[in-house]
Amino acid sequence: MEGLISLKSSPRTSLSSFPSFNQPPNSFARRFSMDLPLRRSSFPAIRAQQPVTISPKEEDEEDALKVKEWEVGMFQNEVAASQGIRIRRRPPTSPPLHYVGPFEFRLQNDGNTPRNILEEIVWHKDTEVSQMKERKPLATLKKFIENAPLTRDFVGALKAAHSRTGLPGLIAEVKKASPSRGILREDFDPVEIARAYEKGGAACLSVLTDEKFFKGSFENLEAIRNAGVQCPLLCKEFVIDAWQIYYARIKGADAILLIAAVLPDLDIRYMVKICKMLGLAALVEVHDEREMDRVLGIDGIELIGINNRNLETFEVDISNTKKLLEGEHGQLIRQKDIIVVGESGLFTPDHVGYVQEAGVKAVLVGESIVKQSDPGKGITGLFGKDISL
Numbered sequence: 001m002e003g004l005i006s007l008k009s010s011p012r013t014s015l016s017s018f019p020s021f022n023q024p025p026n027s028f029a030r031r032f033s034m035d036l037p038l039r040r041s042s043f044p045a046i047r048a049q050q051p052v053t054i055s056p057k058e059e060d061e062e063d064a065l066k067v068k069e070w071e072v073g074m075f076q077n078e079v080a081a082s083q084g085i086r087i088r089r090r091p092p093t094s095p096p097l098h099y100v101g102p103f104e105f106r107l108q109n110d111g112n113t114p115r116n117i118l119e120e121i122v123w124h125k126d127t128e129v130s131q132m133k134e135r136k137p138l139a140t141l142k143k144f145i146e147n148a149p150l151t152r153d154f155v156g157a158l159k160a161a162h163s164r165t166g167l168p169g170l171i172a173e174v175k176k177a178s179p180s181r182g183i184l185r186e187d188f189d190p191v192e193i194a195r196a197y198e199k200g201g202a203a204c205l206s207v208l209t210d211e212k213f214f215k216g217s218f219e220n221l222e223a224i225r226n227a228g229v230q231c232p233l234l235c236k237e238f239v240i241d242a243w244q245i246y247y248a249r250i251k252g253a254d255a256i257l258l259i260a261a262v263l264p265d266l267d268i269r270y271m272v273k274i275c276k277m278l279g280l281a282a283l284v285e286v287h288d289e290r291e292m293d294r295v296l297g298i299d300g301i302e303l304i305g306i307n308n309r310n311l312e313t314f315e316v317d318i319s320n321t322k323k324l325l326e327g328e329h330g331q332l333i334r335q336k337d338i339i340v341v342g343e344s345g346l347f348t349p350d351h352v353g354y355v356q357e358a359g360v361k362a363v364l365v366g367e368s369i370v371k372q373s374d375p376g377k378g379i380t381g382l383f384g385k386d387i388s389l
C-alpha cells in the first residue's frame with residue numbers, strides 16, 4: 001500500500017508495509033537514508049525539523065535501547081501470530097528516527113492503523129498501562145497487597161448458586177456502555193446497581209474498569225467493594241501486563257478476566273500463576289475453537305468463559321457456547337472439572353436454558369439486566385423466576 005510520509009516529532013514510526021519493515025533497524029536505516037533525498041521531493045508533506053543535539057554516547061545508548069524495544073515488540077507479535085492470535089500487542093514500530101538524519105516521519109498504512117476495535121483497545125491499553133506503571137510501580141503495589149483484606153471465593157460462589165437454584169450461577173455486570181451498544185444506562189450509579197444485583201440473587205458481580213471504551217473505572221470497583229456488597233467481584237479489564245493484576249487486587253477484585261484472543265499461551269500460564277498467588281480467580285475467555293484448544297492445554301485453569309460476542313466484529317451468536325462445548329472439548333472440560341461461563345447476548349429464560357443445556361454452570365450478563373429500571377427485577381426477568389430465594 002502506498003504510504004503518506006509526514007514528519008512528526010514523535011519517536012514512533014510505523015512501517016509494516018514498507019519493504020524493509022522486517023529487517024532489523026540498522027539495515028532499514030541504511031536503505032532509508034539512501035532513499036530519503038529522492039523521496040523527499042515527491043512527498044510535499046515532509047517538513048524538516050531542527051535536529052535535537054545529543055552527545056554521541058547518549059545517542060548510541062538511546063539507539064541501542066530503541067532497537068531492543070523494536071526487536072522485542074516484533075518478537076511478541078510474531079509469537080502471538082504463531083498461536084493464531086490476530087491481535088497485535090502494539091503498533092509495529094519502526095527503527096529510531098535519527099537514523100535518517102534530522103528528519104522524523106510517519107508512514108500511514110496498515111501497520112499503524114488498528115485492524116479492529118479489540119486491537120484498538122489493546123494498543124490504547126498499552127500506553128495507558130505504561131503511564132500507570134510509572135506512577136505506581138509494582139514494588140509499591142506489592143506493599144499495599146501485604147495489608148489488603150483477603151479475597152472472596154469467586155468460583156465457590158458460582159458453584160453454590162448453581163447447586164442452590166439448579167440454574168447457572170449469575171455474574172451480573174455493572175456496565176455503563178460498550179463500543180458496540182453505546183450508552184446502556186444514563187443514570188448510572190454503580191453502587192446502587194451492584195446492590196440491586198446482589199438483592200436480585202446474583203452470585204458474583206463483574207465490574208468494567210476500562211474507561212475509554214466502556215466508561216468504567218477502578219473507582220467503581222473500589223466503591224462497590226467498600227459499600228459492603230458481599231458478592232465476589234470480577235475486574236473486567238483488558239489485561240496485557242501482570243501489573244494490572246496486582247492493581248486489580250488492590251482495588252478490591254476477587255477475580256480477573258484474561259482474554260485468550262489477546263494473550264499468548266505463556267502469558268496466560270504466567271498470569272494464572274500470579275492470580276493464584278494473589279488469591280484471585282482467573283476467568284479465561286475464549287471465542288473460538290482454536291482458543292479453546294489452547295486454553296485447555298494450560299494447567300490450573302478453573303474457569304473458562306465462552307464469549308458469544310466476537311470482539312473483532314461485534315457479532316453475537318449464542319450458539320457459539322454450544323459449538324465450543326461439543327465433542328472432545330466438552331469431555332475434557334468435564335474431566336478437568338472446569339466451570340464454564342456463557343458470556344454475552346443473553347436476554348431471556350430461553351437463552352439461559354439453551355446455554356445451560358449446552359453445559360455451562362454460570363452466565364455473565366450485562367446489557368439485558370443493566371438496562372432495566374430495577375436491575376434486580378431484570379434478573380428475575382432473565383431467569384423467568386425469582387432466584388434470590
Ligand SMILES: O=P(O)(O)OC[C@@H](O)[C@@H](O)c1c[nH]c2ccccc12
Pocket residue numbers: 173175236237285307343344345346364365366367368
Ligand atoms: O452485555 P452482554 O451482552 O450481556 O455481555 C456481558 C459480557 O459478556 C460482555 O460485557 C463481555 C464479555 N467479554 C468481554 C470482554 C471485554 C469487555 C466486555 C466483555
